[in-house]
Each structure stands twice: as C-alpha cells, then as structure tokens.
Amino acid sequence: MRIVVPAGGIGGARFLRGLRAVLGTDASTEERTTDSSITVIGNTGDDITLFGLRICPDLDTVMYTLGGGINEEQGWGRTDESFTVKEELAAYGMKPTWFGLGDRDTATHIVRAQMLAAGYPLSAVTEALCDRWRPGVRLLPMTDDQVETHVVVDDGQGRRAIHFQEWWIRHRAALPAEQIVSVGAEKAEPGPGVLAAIAEADAVILPPSNPVVSVGSILNVPGIREAMAAKTVVGVSPIIGGAPVRGMADACLSAIGVETTAGAVAEHLGSDLLDGWLVDEADAGTGVEGVEVRSRPLYMSDPAATEAIARAAVDLAVELAEGREDRG
Amino acid sequence: MRIVVPAGGIGGARFLRGLRAVLGTDASTEERTTDSSITVIGNTGDDITLFGLRICPDLDTVMYTLGGGINEEQGWGRTDESFTVKEELAAYGMKPTWFGLGDRDTATHIVRAQMLAAGYPLSAVTEALCDRWRPGVRLLPMTDDQVETHVVVDDGQGRRAIHFQEWWIRHRAALPAEQIVSVGAEKAEPGPGVLAAIAEADAVILPPSNPVVSVGSILNVPGIREAMAAKTVVGVSPIIGGAPVRGMADACLSAIGVETTAGAVAEHLGSDLLDGWLVDEADAGTGVEGVEVRSRPLYMSDPAATEAIARAAVDLAVELAEGREDRG
Numbered sequence: 001m002r003i004v005v006p007a008g009g010i011g012g013a014r015f016l017r018g019l020r021a022v023l024g025t026d027a028s029t030e031e032r033t034t035d036s037s038i039t040v041i042g043n044t045g046d047d048i049t050l051f052g053l054r055i056c057p058d059l060d061t062v063m064y065t066l067g068g069g070i071n072e073e074q075g076w077g078r079t080d081e082s083f084t085v086k087e088e089l090a091a092y093g094m095k096p097t098w099f100g101l102g103d104r105d106t107a108t109h110i111v112r113a114q115m116l117a118a119g120y121p122l123s124a125v126t127e128a129l130c131d132r133w134r135p136g137v138r139l140l141p142m143t144d145d146q147v148e149t150h151v152v153v154d155d156g157q158g159r160r161a162i163h164f165q166e167w168w169i170r171h172r173a174a175l176p177a178e179q180i181v182s183v184g185a186e187k188a189e190p191g192p193g194v195l196a197a198i199a200e201a202d203a204v205i206l207p208p209s210n211p212v213v214s215v216g217s218i219l220n221v222p223g224i225r226e227a228m229a230a231k232t233v234v235g236v237s238p239i240i241g242g243a244p245v246r247g248m249a250d251a252c253l254s255a256i257g258v259e260t261t262a263g264a265v266a267e268h269l270g271s272d273l274l275d276g277w278l279v280d281e282a283d284a285g286t287g288v289e290g291v292e293v294r295s296r297p298l299y300m301s302d303p304a305a306t307e308a309i310a311r312a313a314v315d316l317a318v319e320l321a322e323g324r325e326d327r328g
Numbered sequence: 329m330r331i332v333v334p335a336g337g338i339g340g341a342r343f344l345r346g347l348r349a350v351l352g353t354d355a356s357t358e359e360r361t362t363d364s365s366i367t368v369i370g371n372t373g374d375d376i377t378l379f380g381l382r383i384c385p386d387l388d389t390v391m392y393t394l395g396g397g398i399n400e401e402q403g404w405g406r407t408d409e410s411f412t413v414k415e416e417l418a419a420y421g422m423k424p425t426w427f428g429l430g431d432r433d434t435a436t437h438i439v440r441a442q443m444l445a446a447g448y449p450l451s452a453v454t455e456a457l458c459d460r461w462r463p464g465v466r467l468l469p470m471t472d473d474q475v476e477t478h479v480v481v482d483d484g485q486g487r488r489a490i491h492f493q494e495w496w497i498r499h500r501a502a503l504p505a506e507q508i509v510s511v512g513a514e515k516a517e518p519g520p521g522v523l524a525a526i527a528e529a530d531a532v533i534l535p536p537s538n539p540v541v542s543v544g545s546i547l548n549v550p551g552i553r554e555a556m557a558a559k560t561v562v563g564v565s566p567i568i569g570g571a572p573v574r575g576m577a578d579a580c581l582s583a584i585g586v587e588t589t590a591g592a593v594a595e596h597l598g599s600d601l602l603d604g605w606l607v608d609e610a611d612a613g614t615g616v617e618g619v620e621v622r623s624r625p626l627y628m629s630d631p632a633a634t635e636a637i638a639r640a641a642v643d644l645a646v647e648l649a650e651g652r653e654d655r656g
Contacts, residue, residue: 052380052442084410088435092460103431107416114380132420 003314004201004228006041006142008214009058010075011238011246011300013065015207016040018306020066020136022314038137039197041224043209044122045142045149045182045217048165050099051089053109054116057165058214059126059141060108067133069104075246078104098170123191140197142218145188149213151255152179164213173248177255180212185220190227198227203317205310206235206274208245208298211265212252225273232321234276234313235269237262240298241282262286266293275324276316278309292320331642332529332556334369334470336542337386338403339566339574339628341393343535344368346634348394348464350642366465367525369552371537372450373470373477373510373545376493378427379417381437382444385493386542387454387469388436395461397432403574406432426498451519468525470546473516477541479583480507492541501576505583508540513548518555526555531645533638534563534602536573536626539593540580553601560649562604562641563597565590568626569610590614594621603652604644606637620648 001023007016016038023036043058057076064070064078071077081102090097101109108129115125121144130139149164153175161181167173198204209215219225239262244250250260258268262279263286271290279286284295294316300306329351335344344366351364371386385404392398392406399405409430418425429437436457443453449472458467477492481503489509495501526532537543547553567590572578578588586596590607591614599618607614612623622644628634 051438052445053438082410082412082431084431085413085435085438088432089438092435092439092457094439103410103412104416106434107413107420110379110381110413110417111420111422117380129420 001036002201004039004198004204006215006218007207008043008209009061012207012209013062014300018310021307022310040137040139041142041194041218043214043217045147046164053113055109063133063135066135077102140193141191143188143221144191147182147184147188150181150183151177173251180255182217182220188221190221190223195227203232204228205313208236208238210249229273232275232317233273234317235274236313237279239265240280263288266291275320329364330529332367332526332532334543334546335535336371336537337389340535340537341390342628346638349635350638368465368467369470369522369546371542371545373475374492376491381441383437391461391463394463405430468521469519471516471519471549475510475512475516478509478511479505501579508583510545510548516549518549518551523555531560532556533641536564536566538577557601560603560645561601562645563602564641565607567593568608603648
C-alpha cells in the first residue's frame, strides 16, 4: 500500500510514527517488512532564513521525530539540546532572539545552508539530511521554490505582514491575524517526485496537522490539491471538541474565517478533496456533505493510541477506495 | 605613545595583554589612563572557510584574549567551550572533522559570515565583533583581501599544497613543508587604516608571534613592510635557546631555510626592518649586524613576566627612537 501524507510539524510527525508502525516499516533497519510505503510531503511554508541559515522547522520535526532525534517532551527540536550558539549570537546583539535555535539543530541548518549555497535544491538537501536520520519514509519538500507564510497583523501601530514564525513564536499567535498569506505560492512548483508520488498513491491521508498553515500551505502549491483530489483522501481532524489538539490552530482558523470545529475544518478543506474524515468521539454526529465522517478517540496520547488512529485512517481509506472502485 | 603591533595568535595575543598593561589602557572600562594607544595589525593568512563560515583564528585569538573570553589554558578558543555543532556536523558526514570548531566560536563565525555575505569588508566585521569584546586596542586585519597561507607538502603521494590549517592542526606540522606560500598576497592591499596607523606610530613592536606564518604573512602584504621599515621597529624573539617558545615555528622556519635561532630569525626579518631585537638570556651574545640586540628573560610565564617583557620592548623602542632623532 502506498500512502502519501502532507504533513506539518509536531502533530503530523507523531501521526506519521503511528502510520509507519501500521504499515510495517521498521525504522531501525529501514527495511520494509511489508510492501507498503509512505511518502511525506513536507510543509516548507514555515521556513525562515535567520543568521544566514535556512531553517525548515516542519521538515526537521518530521525528520527528527521519525529518526529518533526529537525532543519528545516539547515535540520539536533535538533531544539533549543546548543553546550556546543562540546565547552567543545574542551577546553579539544579533536579532532576532526569540527563535529557539539549538546547537544540535544549528548543525542541520549549517549543512542545509551550505548545500543550498552550493546550488542543491531543498529536495536534494532533505534527502542528504535523511541519509543520516533514516526516517523510514520518503520525505519530500512540497516545493523547491521559496514559499513563506506571512501573517498580516495590526499591533496598533498599523497593519503589517510578519513572518509566520515571528507571529507564532514571538507573539504566541496572540496578535490577531487579519490574513494569512503563502508568499510565493502562486508561482511555486511541486517539488521533484511530489506529483508522481500522489499519482502512484493508493490513498492520501491528512494527519492532524494545522489545516491552515501546514496542510493548507501544501495545498496552496499549484497542482498538489488537484492531484490529491483525484485520489482517495482521508483526513484526521486536528480539532477536538472545538479546540486544537495542540498548538494554536484556532488563531489560524479565525484569521481565515473558519470556525474551530471538526466539521468546519472538513468543509473548509472541501468535499472535492476529502472522501473521509475522522473526528473524535467528542464530535460524534458531525456531518459534512459528500464526506464519510467517522468518530473514534483521536488523542495521540501514546504510541499505541496513535497507531490505532493511523490504522483507522488507513482502514477508512481502504474502505472508501474499494467503494470508489465498485462505483467506478 | 602610539604603538603598532603586527600579531598572530597565541603568542601575539599574550604579549599584547602585557603591552596593554604597560601602556595603561584599562580593558574593563576601555578608558585610556594614558595617551597611549595600541593598533594591532592582525594576521589573516590563517583564515579558512569551513562549513560556509569564515574563520579567522588569529583575529579571534587576539579579540578573545584581550576581551576576556579566551580559554587561558589552551591559548585559543573560548573559555567554557562545547563542541556540539562540530559533533553534529560530523554525524552528518561533513568534512573536515579535524578543525576544533566550538559552539561559542561558531556564533562568532556565523556573525562574520553573515556580515561578509551582506558585503561588509573583514575590517568592518572585525570592528563590529570588537564592539562586544572591547579589547582595549584597535584591531585591524592586515588586509580585507583574501590571503591564505598554503603549505607545499609531499606525503609520499606526490607534492601538493594544503591550507596552513590542515598542515598545522591535522598534521601537527609533522608533514615536512617544502614551501610556505601566501596565496593572494601579491595582489592584496593593506586593510583600511593599516598604513595610516603605521605612519602615525611612534614605534612598531613585533611580538613573539610565528615569524613565518604570522608576522611573515603580514609583512608579505605589499606596502606594510616598507611602511614599518620607516619606523623604529623592535622585535621580541619567538625563539629561545634554539626552540620556539610555543607552537611549531621551527617547522615553518626550516621550510623557508632559516635556522631556529634567535639570531637567524632576526637576520631573516632583516636589519632594514629591525632596529632592536630582544632575545632571551639563554641567547645572550647573539649578534645581528645593524640591529641592537638586548637579552633578558623572555618566557611569558605569567602576566607580570609578560608585562616586563613588553616594558623592555617599549623602553628599547623609545631609546632607539631617541637615538634616531639625535642622528636625524
């Protein structure tokens, strides 16, 4: 079974760990124990250049999480991390100081910056970095072009657009967002292998990533949404009982005028894209026209729970794909 | 009194600390307690680009030593240093692995690389870095142009030129050097302020830095040697009793066919440049034609000893300058 997963950071990465277990890929040997494969289309809209380094938070979170290097407690960054470089940069008066640049993480960014400067596209850089981490999935950036999510805010001194990371980390998404823009998206092309992976996939599974700035950014790259819509697509709601499972997705949703409910997110994603939608038991009864909605526990409280959610998504995808074939 | 000091790394930096004490510049307040000033012309021939970072070992050693950030025991690098970035780069398979890139140090190189990429010359970068370190001297790179010391070696697989750092650190200068070349020197121009500082100086003092790859590199920049030769120049021998005070200057001297003795080094520097030459008591009796040679203890064993050596150099410079005036 070939599955494509458009993923953001923490939620997507954790879900992927469950999905990898379901599909029987052993991360430690990287040998597939089944014929299944997972291709992850990573969000690069959160990427930012700081101190001459290109930082790809979502790609790295997926890579570290699946490669065993993640700080489990916080969900992002490296385990056993230190912040000496960051402190020293601050001592030189370098800005910004709000970005949590760890020492281990810095090495990743140095490798990436050097390869990018040498002319390698981000997809090749990501593949090289994954040579070390062996995540057990194929990790493809959504695009090799520069797409950055910017947020239009009004902090009382007038409206201005700031980088998503500044809004998310520095302002903790507390500054009301008037608009969220994928700068560069309209001219971006899907990264190498992205459309082919979708075309060859048996199903697309949307993990419980931020529907606006993670999954949404990926869908904003021309061609990706259309390619996915031609496939069986099952999504896992990132909203449970009217609140994000984690993170501040509600702030993103309200910026684009979408209610923070499992049903509203599914409708926002659209029945042209979605075939199935998993919601939490708390949201049982949610109905979305043209979408098969199922309810089950959706809290990824431990690896077993996460694996069960992934299995439910795969099962629903198989069921809906078979129905499609029957109808076809 | 205005003194110019062409300096390399460890030996030069320690001597400068003594000289700063003699001339009464208080490093903690950076207020001069006398009218004296020290301009350091820093060797940039050891500079190397690794991992996209521009590393200036001698400038940094001077800056850290005079700014209170040096690892006193080893003489180079930052105190309380860690090597997480280096370990992580190695884990990605990045080469070389022989360079001792510390985490605190990495921040310095990131700042420098970013400013250079933005178009600032090295002299401006150095000034910006010194804003933090406040070394109590004016630190000028010998040139803003790229000059790199390469060493021609024959490791049995044929002759080849390697970067000085590779020879010095990776091979511990044990690979016999056939030639030492300042690549780019012939086209380099003295950095901004260098010739003016020499012209305005009351004396030039050569610290006990490596005479070939530190002081020698600086003298190789067209115009610097000539400007210094017009001044009273007093040198402190880096060779005591036929051996370098520290480091592996003997390997450099034999590469250029100069004996490792205090007298041979003075003759190599030349009586057109040198007016006075301080040698250790062990080398009392050393005679160099056209150069006033004095002997005294030259081991910089502690701050007081170092200060006394610096005072002796200043005193000799004053004495010789007065003699010059009398003759003039």
